[in-house]
Amino acid sequence: MASRFEDREIVNNNLDIYKNKFDERGVRAIQHYRTGHLSYPSPDDMTEIKTLTHTWKRGDHYYKLANKYYGDPAYWWVIAQYNNKPTEDKLSFGSTVLIPLPLESILAFYGG
Numbered sequence: 001m002a003s004r005f006e007d008r009e010i011v012n013n014n015l016d017i018y019k020n021k022f023d024e025r026g027v028r029a030i031q032h033y034r035t036g037h038l039s040y041p042s043p044d045d046m047t048e049i050k051t052l053t054h055t056w057k058r059g060d061h062y063y064k065l066a067n068k069y070y071g072d073p074a075y076w077w078v079i080a081q082y083n084n085k086p087t088e089d090k091l092s093f094g095s096t097v098l099i100p101l102p103l104e105s106i107l108a109f110y111g112g
Helices: 016-025 062-070 073-082 103-110
Strands: 010-013 030-033 050-055 096-101
Touching: 062 073, 062 096, 073 096, 073 103, 096 103
Parallel strands: none
Antiparallel strands: 010 030, 050 096
């Protein structure tokens, strides 16, 4: 499985705005992955992508949809990114969620 963290730079964060958190944790800095950039497929690129429509309902989660349609819950972020809804709280019951297929094609756009 391709990781969205693959080839992502790890940085030390010691910004003063987090000083209280660092003090609480007894550290001087934290390490994290640099924020990645994911592009959205262009209209021409979209001709290679098919979508299934899912109506968001109680109990739905991105990871469950990824497991159902891709066989792997780790690809939840593909659905979130494709729908421009980075977190599930951006959806309400009855919202339409597009599931891009095939997975390999959409991953190619995201560098996976």
